[in-house]
Amino acid sequence: METKWMRVAAALDDPEGLNNDPAILEAAAFLSRGETVAFPTETVYGLGADALDPAAVDKIYVAKGRPGDNPLIVHIAEKRQVDDLAKEIFPAAERLMEAFWPGPLTVVLPAANRVPRRTTGGLDTVAIRMPAHPVAAAILRVTGIPVAAPSANRSGRPSPTTAKDVWEDLAGRIPLLVDGGPAGIGVESTVIGWPQGRPVILRPGGISPEELQDVLGEPVELDASWKASVDRPLAPGMKYRHYAPKGQLYLLRGDLDAARAEIVRRATDDHAAGRRVGVLTTAEGRTAYPPFCEVVVCGTRRDLATVAAGLFSALRFFDHRGCEVIYAEPFPPEGIGWAILNRLIKAAGHRVIQVPRAT
Ligand code: AMP
Numbered sequence: 001m002e003t004k005w006m007r008v009a010a011a012l013d014d015p016e017g018l019n020n021d022p023a024i025l026e027a028a029a030f031l032s033r034g035e036t037v038a039f040p041t042e043t044v045y046g047l048g049a050d051a052l053d054p055a056a057v058d059k060i061y062v063a064k065g066r067p068g069d070n071p072l073i074v075h076i077a078e079k080r081q082v083d084d085l086a087k088e089i090f091p092a093a094e095r096l097m098e099a100f101w102p103g104p105l106t107v108v109l110p111a112a113n114r115v116p117r118r119t120t121g122g123l124d125t126v127a128i129r130m131p132a133h134p135v136a137a138a139i140l141r142v143t144g145i146p147v148a149a150p151s152a153n154r155s156g157r158p159s160p161t162t163a164k165d166v167w168e169d170l171a172g173r174i175p176l177l178v179d180g181g182p183a184g185i186g187v188e189s190t191v192i193g194w195p196q197g198r199p200v201i202l203r204p205g206g207i208s209p210e211e212l213q214d215v216l217g218e219p220v221e222l223d224a225s226w227k228a229s230v231d232r233p234l235a236p237g238m239k240y241r242h243y244a245p246k247g248q249l250y251l252l253r254g255d256l257d258a259a260r261a262e263i264v265r266r267a268t269d270d271h272a273a274g275r276r277v278g279v280l281t282t283a284e285g286r287t288a289y290p291p292f293c294e295v296v297v298c299g300t301r302r303d304l305a306t307v308a309a310g311l312f313s314a315l316r317f318f319d320h321r322g323c324e325v326i327y328a329e330p331f332p333p334e335g336i337g338w339a340i341l342n343r344l345i346k347a348a349g350h351r352v353i354q355v356p357r358a359t
């Protein structure tokens with residue numbers, strides 16, 4: 001299959017121009033006839049298809065090589081579309097949609113019968129989000145259909161934050177790629193659900209647990225299955241390999257200086273054994289490592305959003321440099337740090353190296 005790459009020409013702050021942009025009209029046309037389209041959102045690039053058409057949704061799973069029981073998020077342009085997708089809208093979900101839509105928050109609600117089980121990965125709940133990115137919003141507005149869209153990467157790879165990343169993974173596997181420049185936040189949406197009636201963060205993301213708690217006025221739990229791996233390193237049993245670079249990634253945990261010393265020690269051994277070593281750090285750690293390390297500076301610790309924004313492209317960069325072993329510095333479990341840790345723990349296949357904490 002030939003993949004068509006179309007760049008959005010209209011200014012992103014011109015909704016009328018976007019409504020008539022050739023790339024956006026083409027995307028809407030492809031989606032309406034049951035094809036897949038990759039497009040930018042404010043989190044990462046997504047691979048979309050008509051959420052109500054099982055045959056169209058199937059093409060997403062095939063292109064990505066995604067396991068069929070991994071559910072998709074349905075993207076909408078207007079809040080009233082939730083009524084068509086969900087059987088019931090909890091009052092707390094209503095408040096969150098009001099506060100954070102359009103934006104990087106996905107709510108999981110009981111699915112209406114018309115939503116194919118192919119879209120929900122066999123579940124009787126459906127995940128719904130209204131993206132804020134002007135290109136995503138325009139495509140959804142012009143098609144008018146709800147669009148199922150996971151991240152536009154091959155399953156298991158780091159999520160794509162530029163059109164070039166999508167091309168790297170999916171060229172020849174999808175008919176259309178809409179290039180709208182880099183995605184902004186860099187990690188996926190926060191997914192929240194009410195599995196036992198209480199709010200649970202099923203995946204940390206662009207909206208922090210603290211922000212959700214502020215709106216709901218009640219504590220919001222983090223899903224136990226991955227929270228455990230933050231608390232307890234080397235927890236086994238993750239279902240899928242995810243976000244992973246080709247080299248073996250290790251995440252450090254504990255005091256930053258102790259972690260850096262441990263990384264230098266291990267990297268020296270790796271280097272002596274002939275392995276190419278990468279280190280994921282921030283502006284603060286630029287000069288903290290020996291010259292044989294491939295050091296990737298990802299944002300600054302003064303603003304963890306900058307780390308999130310560069311995280312996936314940093315992981316891809318290690319691949320381009322042929323790193324066989326990669327060490328990631330520790331990050332604090334707070335704000336968007338939860339999302340950074342979640343992605344790094346998964347990318348590391350739960351290989352977490354504990355060093356002493358700061359005293
Ligand atoms: P992706 O868009 O590739 O980042 O993947 C979507 C993710 O959303 C899934 O892997 C789940 O973590 C979450 N998700 C989607 N639908 C549901 C659902 N019905 N229940 C729980 N989690 C969901």
Ligand code: MG
Nearest residue numbers: 150151152159
């Ligand atoms: Mg994904």
